[in-house]
Structure formats: C-alpha cells, structure tokens
Amino acid sequence: MLEASYKMDFNEKKGFICDMDGVIYHGNRILPGVAEFIQWLHEEEKEYLFLTNNSGYTPRELNQKLARMGLDVPEEHFYTSALATAAFLKEQAPGCSVFAIGEAGLLNALYDAGLTMNDVNPDYVVVGEGRTYSLDTLTKATNLVMAGAKLIGANSDVSGPIENGIAPACRALIAPIEMATGKQAYFCGKPNPLMMRTGLRMLHCHSAEAVMVGDRMDTDVISGLESGMSTVLVLSGVSTRETLQTYAYRPSIVLDGVGDIPALAKAAKEK
Numbered sequence: 001m002l003e004a005s006y007k008m009d010f011n012e013k014k015g016f017i018c019d020m021d022g023v024i025y026h027g028n029r030i031l032p033g034v035a036e037f038i039q040w041l042h043e044e045e046k047e048y049l050f051l052t053n054n055s056g057y058t059p060r061e062l063n064q065k066l067a068r069m070g071l072d073v074p075e076e077h078f079y080t081s082a083l084a085t086a087a088f089l090k091e092q093a094p095g096c097s098v099f100a101i102g103e104a105g106l107l108n109a110l111y112d113a114g115l116t117m118n119d120v121n122p123d124y125v126v127v128g129e130g131r132t133y134s135l136d137t138l139t140k141a142t143n144l145v146m147a148g149a150k151l152i153g154a155n156s157d158v159s160g161p162i163e164n165g166i167a168p169a170c171r172a173l174i175a176p177i178e179m180a181t182g183k184q185a186y187f188c189g190k191p192n193p194l195m196m197r198t199g200l201r202m203l204h205c206h207s208a209e210a211v212m213v214g215d216r217m218d219t220d221v222i223s224g225l226e227s228g229m230s231t232v233l234v235l236s237g238v239s240t241r242e243t244l245q246t247y248a249y250r251p252s253i254v255l256d257g258v259g260d261i262p263a264l265a266k267a268a269k270e271k
C-alpha cells in the first residue's frame with residue numbers, strides 16, 4: 001500500500017502545511033483518513049495550516065465548510081492565496097491602496113492587512129476569482145494599470161474543478177488585462193515559495209522542521225521543495241504514480257492519503 005521512497009519520521013516534524021482540495025476533500029466529500037489525521041495533529045500538538053489557492057473564501061467560511069463535513073478546524077488554521085497576497089502587499093507597501101476584483105475572502109484579507117480600496121488612482125490592481133468579474137471591472141482594471149497601478153494575481157491557477165466541468169481561475173481571468181496593457185502580473189499563491197515562507201512564519205517553524213502535504217506535483221510539491229520543506233505527495237487527488245515520473249523533482253515520500261501519516265507516525269513510535 002505504502003511506498004516509503006524515503007524514510008521520514010513524522011513524529012520529528014513540528015509543522016504541517018496541507019493543501020485542501022484533493023487532500024482533505026473532493027468537492028463536498030471528505031476523503032478517507034482525514035478525521036484521523038486531524039485528530040493526530042491535535043493530540044500530538046503539531047502546528048498546522050490548511051492551505052488553498054482559492055482566494056474567494058474567508059478562514060471563517062472554510063471553518064464552516066469543514067464543520068459541515070464533521071471536522072472541527074479553528075479559523076486560525078486556514079491560509080489562502082488571498083491572505084498571502086495581503087501579507088505580500090503589506091510587506092511591500094504598508095498602507096497602500098488597491099483596486100480589487102474578487103470575493104469576500106480577498107477583500108477581507110486586504111482590509112485586515114490595513115490596505116484601502118481605491119478605484120481612482122490605486123497603487124495596485126489585485127485580481128482573484130469571483131462573481132464580481134465583468135467587462136466593466138476588467139475595463140476599469142485595464143485603465144488603472146495603464147495609469148501606473150501594479151498588477152497582482154492572487155494565484156496562477158488557470159482553471160478549477162466545478163460540478164459539471166471546470167471554471168476559469170485567476171490566471172485565466174487576469175490574462176485579458178495583461179494582453180490589453182502589455183504588463184505582466186505577479187502571482188502570490190502557490191507555487192510561489194513566498195506563500196510557503198509566510199506559512200512557515202505563521203507556524204513559527206523552520207523549513208527543516210516542516211512538511212508540505214499536497215496532491216499536485218506542479219504546485220504543492222514544487223513550492224514545498226523550493227522553500228526547503230520535506231514534501232508528501234498524496235495520491236488522493238490530481239497527481240498519479242504515472243504523472244510523478246514526468247517531473248525532474250520528486251517528493252520526499254508518496255502516500256495514498258493523509259490517513260497514512262498518523263499510521264506511519266504511530267508505527268515509527270512503536271519501533
């Protein structure tokens with residue numbers, strides 16, 4: 001069942017950064033072993049963050065989403081590309097102003113970071129996914145960038161899964177502004193290692209003591225690797241053993257799902 005390509009003792013790790021979609025749930029369905037994994041994190045007093053590139057939800061909404069699946073994860077354990085974007089802007093230009101296209105998750109994060117909204121002469125145009133996207137907001141954003149505002153994307157995902165197919169995500173939504181202005185956006189979410197470094201700071205963890213857990217080689221594993229963390233690829237989501245072979249890098253360990261983590265940790269303790 002398990003392929004321990006590299007010996008890792010999870011008992012020795014202090015912090016865990018876990019992707020959500022394909023790791024914790026698929027749509028509204030919780031994946032096997034997740035409850036045991038969360039219980040283990042709590043019992044062993046591990047530091048942990050649940051991470052998503054989706055900028056639309058606030059930590060409170062994510063807390064409620066997991067509560068509907070029977071999981072109790074306090075708000076402070078969620079980390080989104082919206083929070084990463086807000087942290088980035090706060091560090092780069094404290095108190096700056098932004099014109100933002102996105103949902104509550106993004107807008108709340110920007111306000112909480114002390115930034116102000118400005119649709120006349122903002123320092124930045126920030127784009128996330130959401131229903132406020134329209135030709136009007138695109139036109140507005142395009143002209144603000146032409147006038148000198150810097151262009152920021154919450155994440156560089158091109159699409160995301162929905163019930164009956166896929167929906168264009170942030171990278172695809174910001175493309176018209178890039179094309180019209182000739183300016184390239186800067187993206188703050190995964191696979192930008194910046195998101196992992198900020199996450200590590202939130203966990204008060206050094207990278208060597210931390211593990212990135214995800215289901216995608218091209219975002220989760222690469223960003224964990226490039227920030228110096230150990231990496232776990234779980235096969236409960238997008239990447240498979242076959243796709244794994246096509247990358248020049250590999251995760252520290254490949255597991256069927258996060259339920260294997262407490263099982264391996266307990267087995268290592270009993271040795």
Ligand SMILES: [Mg+2]
Nearest residue numbers: 019021022215
């Ligand atoms: Mg995922």
